Each structure stands twice: as structure tokens, then as C-alpha cells.
Amino acid sequence: MTARDLDALALERRVEALLAPFGTPGSPGCTIGVVRDGALVLHRSAGLANIEHGVPINATTTFRIASVTKQFTCAAALLLAEDGALSPEDDVAALIPEFPDLGARITLDHLMRNTSGIRDMLELLRFGGLDLAMPCSEAGLLAAICRQRSLNFAPGSRFLYSNAAFFLLGLAVERAAGVPLGAFLEKRIFAPLGMTRTRLTPRTTEVVPGLATGYLPAAGGYARAAHGFALGGEGGLVSCVEDLALWARNYETGRVGGPALVAALQHRMPFTNGALNLYARGLEAGEHRGVATIGHGGLWPGYKTAFLRAPAERIAVIVITNHGGADPGAIALQALDAALAGTPRLAPEPPLPPRHALEAMAGRWIAEDDTASFDLALRPDGVPEVRSHGMPFALAPLADGALTARRGVFCFTLRQVADGLEVEEDAERRRLYRRAPDSAELPGDLSGRYACAELDVEWEIDAAHQVTVRGPHAVAGPWRLEAIAPERFRLHIPGALADTWAELRRRPDGSIEANGARARGLIFARRG
Known part of the structure; x- marks a missing residue:
């Protein structure tokens, strides 16, 4: 065997080891693809697409890829800009007249970069008792957005992830193109690239050939994940590893949209304070062990996706699962490590601080300047984990001793300071957290x-x-x-x-x- 053959064999065995936990009988599954130099060099799967009927995941299985959809919606808007049908600098209200006046000019580019300040529609509906498992139409989603009379922040000044922004972007594409978003994506992107198993599914009740069933961990096993919200430009695509590999290759070839589209999708802009936004257009830039990365994750009940590229290395990793308890983002980074193993380009991973130092940081922390709080604990494997607004995410060490969130599109870098813990958030803003009181009581006059x-x-x-x-x-x-x-x-x-x-x-x-x-x-x- 040549050295290249041995490298391929080592990568294959590492990917199979990553898939091994999904091989347990009766388990939902996972599929992993590695793209190198524009070719799908490895594609392996394990586990079941449907537990009830014992159907295994195979090369033709499709999944809901949720927010990985966002880069395609951005691509559609940018293609329409090339056509002259719209501009990224257009005011949202020019294409969506029912959108309310929120006291600031919000552009389509703000939507694409998650800098609009528009509150997330899923959270607005959650505050009103409507969970993702319940039905909600496109009209209901739009009404929740249009009831707003204020913003999270001034457009362009901060980053905050907003599904509402991409829902509106998809609607703007439809109105500018004069056809449904799914039809535009099919004609301009999917068909030219040969992505024959990718489609937009606005209704979760729609029958989709080869679609894996989504599952969530439950007592004694797994439960089918329920979801009833309409889906659009924020997360409505169904796809598979092979089709996403074709899309990954387009970032190198520019077959659809040319180099201009590829550059526009990956282009980053500063905030109004001059700090550079990590979020480009439907893509998040990052770094892993000294290697520049760009990609996006996807999360929907019972489905998780990681679409990760290392452009300078001409490598992409695609991980999709119908196991709601899996962590495809962490799997993708491990697969990237395996793909780059033995190369000088991959820097050593910094060690975690000593366990006693991490244990000293455990507990509940609250910010003095607003309502923010988080809990910090150590997992059984010794990895520090933060829970913010109920959502857990692991922390990874940085070379300077800080700890940063492994969870995508979430700006959180933690450092110890004399007065407590300092957290660096989006736009390089820092906030001081102090320990919460040992006990607190709800006031008697709150009812x-x-x-x-x-x-x-x-x-x-x-x-x-x-x-x-x-x-x-x-x-x-x-x-x-x-x-x-x-x-x-x-x-x-x-x-x-x-x-x-x-x-x-x-x-x-x-x-x-x-x-x-x-x-x-x-x-x-x-x-x-």
C-alpha cells in the first residue's frame, strides 16, 4: 500500500469508530461523508433510519438538515441580486410590506448575517405556549414576527441568531422571484448540481421518499420526535450526504453562481463598532486547532446536521443523524482531525485547566447588568459544560487558558477574573458574572x-x-x-x-x- 492508501485506511477506521455507538441494536443512526479535493472519498453509515421497521440508513437515506438550509436561502437571494431582481441592501419592508416599522432600517443583508436584531420567531411562540411539536402555519409564524414593535438591538450592532430573519429572507426571495422558494432552489441550484434528493418541504406532513424518522432519547429507549411548524428559508430542506457533497464541491468549482457567489456567501462584515462578525451569510467562520473552518449546523426535533469545511485544506465533513441525543458537531471535528492526521497544519489541542480549577468555577453565575445567568458543571468525562437558557454546551480550551463554546452560532468565551467570570460575547463585548446567592426566594406578591x-x-x-x-x-x-x-x-x-x-x-x-x-x-x- 502507498502512504496515501494507508492514510485513507486510517481515516476509514477512525470514521467507523465514530459510528460505532450508533450500531447498537434498535438505535437511530448517523451518516458521515468526507470530501477531499471536490470528491466524496468516504461515506459510511450506521444505525437505523426507522426503528419500527428495522430499516438501516444507507446511501440514499435523506434527513431534515434544518439550519444548513440557511446558506441555500442566502445563495438564492444572491443569485437574484445578480439577476437584478433585488439587492442585499434592499429594505425588508420593500419586499414584505406587512413587516412592521421597528424604528430602524433593516436590510436583506442584515437578515443573511444575523445582525438584524429581529427576535427569533420560535422563541416568541414558545413564550406563548406553542412548542415545536404543535402545528403552526406560515401565516402564524409571520403574524408572530409582525406583532413585534421593538428589536433585540440596533441592526448591524450585534449578532444574535434569528430563525425569523431567514424565514423573512425566504419570503423575500419568493416575492422577488415570483415562484415558491423550493421551485427557485430546484431550478437554480439543485438541478444544475445534480442534487436530486434535496428538496424544500414546507409542511412536515409531506411524504418524502427515503426520509429517516427523527428520534429523541426517552425512558427505556427512543421516542419519535414530533414537530408541526411550517418550514421555509430558515430550515425546510431535506437532503443527504451525497447531495451536500455536491454542494461542498460547488464552493471550490463555482459551477453554480461562479466565484462571485462563493465569495459572497463567505464574505464577513464588521459590526458598527468595528469588530468582525464571525457569521458570514448563512455560514459561520471559525478555527479548529489552527485550521480555518466555515460551515453551519442544523437542529430540528430528532435531526441534527454538521456541514463543516476547511477551505484551505480542500476538505469538507458532513455528519447527519436522526438521533436527537447525538453531537454531530463534535463528530465532524473528530473526523476533520482524522482527515488531517499527520500533517503539520493541525496544531496540538490545548489542554483543559486542572480539574481543581474547573471545579472551583462550577456553580450558578449571574450578570449584574441584566437578567443573564448560566450554570457551570463538570461532565463525568471532566469536560466543563455550561447550561444557558436551559441549553447545554461543552467548553473547549484555548491556548491562552480561556474556555470557549463548542456549540455553533453561540458566542461565549469564558475567562477567570478577580471579581468572578468574564464572558466575551458577540461584537467583542464582555460581561462580568458573579456567583448567584446561595439561596433566593420568590416574592409573596408576585401572583x-x-x-x-x-x-x-x-x-x-x-x-x-x-x-x-x-x-x-x-x-x-x-x-x-x-x-x-x-x-x-x-x-x-x-x-x-x-x-x-x-x-x-x-x-x-x-x-x-x-x-x-x-x-x-x-x-x-x-x-x-
Whole structure:
């Protein structure tokens, strides 16, 4: 065997080892593809596409790839810009007249870069009791967005992930093109590239050939993942490894859109304060062990995807799973390590701080300047894990001793300082966190009704501090309130995808300010 043959064999065995946990009988599965120099050099799968019928994942199995859709929606908008049908600098309201005046000019480019400040529609509906497992139409999603009268921040000043932004972008593409988004993508991208198993599926009830069933871990095994929201430019694609490999090659060949489209998708812009945004257009730039990367993840109940490229190395890794408990992002990085093994381009991974130092950081931390808080703990394997708004993410070491989030599109780099923990967020902004008090109590006069006009939602807090939610789509609860500091609380919100929490603060006028991970500054006025 030649050295290249041996390298290929080593990569194959490493990928098979990554897939081994999915080979347990009765387990959902995972599929991994490695693209090198524009060719799919390795494609392996393990586990079941459908547990009930014992159907294994194979080369033709398709999956919901969720937010990996976003780069395709951006590509569609950029192709229309080349056609002269729109411009990235167009005001959103010019193409979507029903979009409200939020006191600032918001462009299509703000949508593509997650700098619009528009609150995330999924979180808006969650605050109103509507979980992803429940049905919600495109009209319902648009209505939730259009009820807003304020923003998370001034457009262009910050980064915050927003599914609403890409939902609107998909709608703008449809109106500029005069055809449904799926039809435009098929004609201009999928058909020319030979992506025959990729399609937009606006309705989750649609029958899709070869589609794997999504599963979530449950007591004693797995449960089918329920999801009922309409899907569009933010996450509606179904695809597979082979088709995404064809798309990865397009970043090198420019067959669709030419070099201009490839460059435009990967182009990064600074915030208004001059700091460079890590998010390009439907893609997130990063670095792994000294290697520049760009890509995106996808998450939908029962489905997870990682689409990761190392452009200078001409390597792409694609990981898709129908196992809701898997971590395809971590798998993709390990597969990238294997693909680059033995090369000087891959720097050594910095070690974690000593365990005693990590244990000293464990606990609950709260920011002094707003409602933000997080919990930090060590996993059984010794890796530090943060839980923010209920969502867990592992921390990885940096060369300077800091710890940074492994979770995609989430800006969180933690450093110890004399007064507590400092967290660097988007736009290079830093926030100081101090330890939460050892104990806190919910105030006795908190019970009552609170209404938010921007959500058309009422929260009723009873004497036992349980919250009943009445919104335009659902009645939900009871939800649990937890005190974390004087006049500061967490509202725990159960969901099909995950149990999350909103950060609440009671204001001097008796109203409650609610902040989620992607929807901030919502005011619930007291009604009685």
C-alpha cells in the first residue's frame, strides 16, 4: 500500500469508530461523508433510519438538515441580486410590506448575517405556549414576527441568531422571484448540481421518499420526535450526504453562481463598532486547532446536521443523524482531525485547566447588568459544560487558558477574573458574572396576571408561583418559576426539543421583563 492508501485506511477506521455507538441494536443512526479535493472519498453509515421497521440508513437515506438550509436561502437571494431582481441592501419592508416599522432600517443583508436584531420567531411562540411539536402555519409564524414593535438591538450592532430573519429572507426571495422558494432552489441550484434528493418541504406532513424518522432519547429507549411548524428559508430542506457533497464541491468549482457567489456567501462584515462578525451569510467562520473552518449546523426535533469545511485544506465533513441525543458537531471535528492526521497544519489541542480549577468555577453565575445567568458543571468525562437558557454546551480550551463554546452560532468565551467570570460575547463585548446567592426566594406578591402586547400573550402566576400561559395559538402550563436572586427568576418552559428557561426580572413598576436566548426585552405589564 502507498502512504496515501494507508492514510485513507486510517481515516476509514477512525470514521467507523465514530459510528460505532450508533450500531447498537434498535438505535437511530448517523451518516458521515468526507470530501477531499471536490470528491466524496468516504461515506459510511450506521444505525437505523426507522426503528419500527428495522430499516438501516444507507446511501440514499435523506434527513431534515434544518439550519444548513440557511446558506441555500442566502445563495438564492444572491443569485437574484445578480439577476437584478433585488439587492442585499434592499429594505425588508420593500419586499414584505406587512413587516412592521421597528424604528430602524433593516436590510436583506442584515437578515443573511444575523445582525438584524429581529427576535427569533420560535422563541416568541414558545413564550406563548406553542412548542415545536404543535402545528403552526406560515401565516402564524409571520403574524408572530409582525406583532413585534421593538428589536433585540440596533441592526448591524450585534449578532444574535434569528430563525425569523431567514424565514423573512425566504419570503423575500419568493416575492422577488415570483415562484415558491423550493421551485427557485430546484431550478437554480439543485438541478444544475445534480442534487436530486434535496428538496424544500414546507409542511412536515409531506411524504418524502427515503426520509429517516427523527428520534429523541426517552425512558427505556427512543421516542419519535414530533414537530408541526411550517418550514421555509430558515430550515425546510431535506437532503443527504451525497447531495451536500455536491454542494461542498460547488464552493471550490463555482459551477453554480461562479466565484462571485462563493465569495459572497463567505464574505464577513464588521459590526458598527468595528469588530468582525464571525457569521458570514448563512455560514459561520471559525478555527479548529489552527485550521480555518466555515460551515453551519442544523437542529430540528430528532435531526441534527454538521456541514463543516476547511477551505484551505480542500476538505469538507458532513455528519447527519436522526438521533436527537447525538453531537454531530463534535463528530465532524473528530473526523476533520482524522482527515488531517499527520500533517503539520493541525496544531496540538490545548489542554483543559486542572480539574481543581474547573471545579472551583462550577456553580450558578449571574450578570449584574441584566437578567443573564448560566450554570457551570463538570461532565463525568471532566469536560466543563455550561447550561444557558436551559441549553447545554461543552467548553473547549484555548491556548491562552480561556474556555470557549463548542456549540455553533453561540458566542461565549469564558475567562477567570478577580471579581468572578468574564464572558466575551458577540461584537467583542464582555460581561462580568458573579456567583448567584446561595439561596433566593420568590416574592409573596408576585401572583397576578401579566400581558405582553408584542406577543398577544398573558401569563397568570398563581399563589404557588406556577405560571399558566394563554397565547394566540395555545394554552400551556403550569410552568415553574425559580428564584435565582432578588427580583430575578427563571421561568422553566418544557418542550419537545429541550426544556428551556426564560430569564425574568421584576421592574420597579411591577412589570416583568423577559429575556430568552434569542428574544430579549419583552415586557409583561401587570394586569391584576
